[in-house]
Amino acid sequence: MPTTAGPRRRADAERNIARIVSAARESLSSDPNASIDDIAKAAGVGRMTLYGHFRNRAELVEAALVDALRAGEEALSALDLTGDARDALTRLLDSSWSLVAESAALLTAAQGTLPAGRIRELHAAPAQRVEELIRRGQDEGVFRTDLPITWLVNVVHYVLQGAAEENRVERLETEEVAHVVIATTQSILAAPGASDRSRSRRREKP
Known part of the structure; x- marks a missing residue:
């Protein structure tokens, strides 16, 4: 009996942790101010069970954010980002905005x-x-070089976060978000004359 109790308790603990983290992601995505009680209720566990795995709300918030970012990385790491940088950026933004929508609230x-x-x-x-x-x-x-790279990276992040927030408060329809994010980001990053050069190259192709 003792030989099976340990593994069973560990399996139960792992299931509880997964359930709590999943509930935290969902609860905090809907309401960044969700309390420990809110999350425990959503997970279907008691406060004592939750505190048995996470000492405080900060640990739970971090676990939820880490889990969301891990899931996002798994999805985006399989994305083809080869070829023209603008086309690759379009694919990245199209695939990542919904992930950002969740992580923005987190x-x-x-x-x-x-x-x-x-x-x-x-x-x-x-x-x-x-x-x-x-x-x-x-x-x-094809992308501008007159502004610091760190600023351009942050601008992309700001656009994604802003669109996610507009969608959350229903000022931007879900089916519009990807187009708005892509059009805004591409116009901000575009190097002067890049579109003209691109059209010229297309005309030169046999």
């Missing part, structure tokens, strides 16, 4: 709970992907 919760340095650390991988894509576009001559 980020709001985290900003009132976690240190700024920890938040930047958690977002390092998504930011790196965008930065590499913008640098490639700059090398190709």
Whole structure:
């Protein structure tokens, strides 16, 4: 009997943790101010069970944000970002805005709970992907080079967050978000004359 009790307790604990983190993601995405009680209720567990795995709300918020970013990375890592940088950026934005919609609310919760340095650390991988894509576009001559790269990366993030918020408060329809995000970001990043050069190259092709 003792040989099976340990593994069973661990399995139960893992299921509880997964259920709590999932409930935290859902609750905090709907309401960044969701309380421990709200999350425990959504997870179908008691406060004592929740506190047995997470010592405080900050730990739970971080776990929810980490889990959301992990899921996003899994989805985006399989995305084809080869070829023309503008086309690759369009594919990235089209696939990532809905992920940002969830993480934006989680980020709001985290900003009132976690240190700024920890938040930047958690977002390092998504930011790196965008930065590499913008640098490639700059090398190709299609993205502007007159502004700091860190600012351009942040602008892309601001556009995504802003569109997610507009969608959340129903000022922007879900089916419109991807188009708005892509059109806005591409126009901001475009190098002067890039569209003219692109059209010229297309005309020159046999």
